[in-house]
Amino acid sequence: MTSASSPATRIELPRILGAIRPRARWTETSLIAIVAVALVVGSVSLSLGVTGRLAPFDPRGLAIYVAALVLAHVGQVLAGRRSDEILLPVVGLLGGLSLLLMERLPQDLVTLDIGETQLGLGDVQLVWLVLAIAVATILGITVRSDSWLRRYKYTWAASGIALLLLTFVFGSDVAGQRLTLRLGPISGQPSELLKVILVVFLAGYLSENRPLLIEQDTRLGPIRLPPLPYLAPMVAMWAIALGIVVIQRDLGAALLFFAVFLALTYAATGRLSLVAIGSVLFFAGSALMASLFDHVRDRVDIWLDPFADPLGTGYQIVQSLHAFARGGLLGTGLGEGLPIVGGRLPIPEVHTDFPLAALGEELGLVGVIAILGLFFVVIERGLRIGASAADDFRAILATGLALVVGVQAFIIAAGNLKVLPLTGVTLPFISYGGSSLLVNAIVVGLLLALSDRGVEPPPPPTDVRRWRDRLRRRAAR
């Protein structure tokens, strides 16, 4: 990711953002160009499938979106930071696929009234996408210091839990799950934001106590465990979060939190014993929940054999699998899949829970693998940023952010494909949903900011001093 010869054309702008020094980002430029061409071709393909005309399907929406991407790119160039050049185009392509899908679905799945006009599914998603790109770009450009993240970890954790409790008490029930908070016309899912907040907390805590967690042991017979007193606050935070999430019946989020927690702790300490114990606890916990809660057991039963009741409880997942089957290798073509039976789409909640199935039907296995590849690129970029970060906090934070996106994508894709039971998490950047898009945009923005190789150096050696004290105490024993 070396930039080409960068002409230092100094542009004198007001010093709000500091000195502006544009830096070329040719890799990003070429990728954005490919994205733009691909989306135009995709739009034409969609139009051919739906109306038979050889023209872009929604030229206005397409133009707005591509313009937003180009603007974001120009913004990054002007900002001149040496941040990652691949994240924005990849996310842009995923968002573009989302836009094509939302335009293709019946527009009345979601309506938003703004004064006189009513916006349909495609337009609403476009608005959120543009907002998301803006948020990600702005964060990527402006965030230069991470002290606000790393210093107040317990505050972050507390605010996250508070947010969750707020939802639990004041939230509105949607399909048996109390996940949404409504503020006037806007509704969002705070659990989406919670996962980012808790990753920030974990990053702070793990990076600070990392040497201890690695070196010290609690002996449990022949097994060496990390020092339990130091794990305790962390585990407690997570347990509370998980508990609340489970009470809210958001099993997908619970799985996500747990997986990210385990992965980050392993990444920070390298101790497999932790992973092993964590996995055992997870399976034990799942078994317990399955036996205690009917709705969990039902989900597992449906997952194991959805064809036992293809018209009843297994309907969603059966329809999803049928969609992949109809798609085959190359798909039916954008706009030509999803046969309407009885006036309705065959897959329920296709814009939130099953976008991968819809894309699988219309773009085929080839398309699905490309999409999975795109998600993996996002993960790889995030992990890369983590691996080459300047210090432990940034490393763990970047890793955690990458995991939050990647593991969530895995969970819902696995649910669509019957690899895991179906859960209600969204497919990042592709599912419909403002809160999902915005939170993932925050993640991408933070990753972009973290990837800048010229960021402010890590804070003064308070860490070193504390660590040194601990070593001394240990030696004195």
Add this chain to the structure above:
Amino acid sequence: MDGMLVVIWAVRLLFLALLYIFLARVVRSLLRDLRAAAREPGATLGRLLVIESPGGDPEQGRSFDLDAITTLGRDVNNAIVVEDPFASAEHAVLTYRGRSWYVEDLGSTNGTYVNGRVVATVSPLGFGDEVSIGQVRLRLERARLT
């Protein structure tokens, strides 16, 4: 197979192809990036070269790759073990923050010297500067590029 059908299929295949062209381009960047990173182990970090070591431990001429936090001292738990009678158990620590190196004395008996001058607090260290721990002199160097 009429003409329209050919067009439809061509556009569909072109779209799928473009997705993979994008991925290929990304992968190419990733590989280039990986290769560059492999060429520079711990790319942003440096080395400590032993200039003078009367005790022989560490050996003169030996080069240590540096961590973000590297401890020096007589105690075996240090990253760089300095076996010298004038070195303390925990003598000094070298940290890399942002784009600079810093050295800090950990309260050693005989003090830590940078280019001959004793350091009291956290001091920045540049490439080429010499650090003295007891009788051992070490110089901060850039990381090797192989």
Add this chain to the structure above:
Amino acid sequence: MIATSGRRRPLGRTIVHVAIVLALSFGVLAGAGGYWAVLRSDELARSPYDPGVIAASRTVPRGRIVDRHGTTLARNEKDANGELYRVYRGTAASQVVGYASTRFGRAGLELAYDAELSGLAGDPFADALRKFGSNPYDPKDMQLALSWDLQRAAIRALGDRRGAVVMLDPRNGEVLALASTPVYDSSAIANPATSEAAFEVLRRDEDQPLLPRATLGRYVPGSVFKIVTAIAGLGSGAISSATTYKEQPAAEKNGLLVQGFRVRDGHHPETGNRPLDFVEATEVSCNIWFALTGLRTGGEELVDYAGRLGFGAPIPFDLPTAASQVTNGSGNAPGGFVDDVELANAAYGQGETFVTPLQMALVASTVANRGELMRPRLVTALIGRNGTRQIGAQSLRRVIDPADAAAISEAMTRAVEGDLGRRFTTGAKIPGITTAGKSGTAELGGRGEPHSWFIGFAPAERPTIAIAVLVEQAGRGAEVAAPIAGDLMAQHLESGG
């Protein structure tokens, strides 16, 4: 970053581990995608639950079904919404052709050949190419061996009695009539306007009109089973045409004692005290003779030869069939019989023997075809956009050699044409044509009137038609089943068949 003390692993390496785990996980996802989109693709995309299939069935015209002379048996019509539904000719072929209803799914041939009729299946190569065509569906028209005239005549002959008629060409296995009564109105089920009401009525009908008795009904065969015994006896060499039993005439009066059980007969006093040979025993349908033959042949050989005829397993056919049995196999004696008593009873068609009318028609057809069993066939051709696929005759196996078959044929001819035989098979004889056959009166042990059976073929020298007729609980075979068989065979031969 290098490892320093002991177990401390650098952050970079653990992150790489996490990346590897995630890469493998996504690989699993790709594999799952391949599993559903490629491996299970055909099965799911053609299942009746698939919305694509459902949507297509409402817009893509289903293939027509025609009989051997081209008479349309099933066609499509548009309803008020412009959606297609099926219309069937009459009711005579309802259990054969079945129905295709958007509400109640499919039955009969509409079910068995659903993929071909709806246009989803074909051979894999044509399928792969068809995907690139503008219309991916290629519904096939289906031609049957069935003769609508014969089918209708069979239903009429059965009248309002419950029963079945199977007529097939012994030379090639083509099924010309496969009638089961009572019939039902398949058009009423296929028509969306009337389907619910019609189905409800049918479900409640105690006569079970939806049951295709010809293929799925299992009945006690009575004397028609003696042909199977003959096949087993002659084929295994246990007996010959000349075999007689000296104890047989005496047993006519007192019954045959088999392990304490008395096999009774006595319905042919005309033969007096003369021991009968095979042909004579067949002509008068002598229970004693056949019981003795069964005992001499042995349970194992009897079951074995019956198996060669198709017993013991569903018959390979275009429609689902039930398996006929000689015994239920729970015994320890050879062949699965409990003891000799059961074997003796089975040999003349009582006991734990249950047969389907189709199976008995195949027995007749095997004898008619000089001992070679042909696979029964309803569908003879599938006509699609890219050409016609003929489904030809297929021999299942040789059951007995032609000499034995000729002997049985002679015996069956005598059973219809002979002076004594005529009394037991009244009405079966076709004027001017040598007819062969065997009637049966299947006793139900006091649970009502016996079933009336007849199996046969004509002309005896070079048979072109074989038949099995069953009328439930209608009394003696000669009185009901035999005349029906004779009439139908006559009609077929007269019309040039």
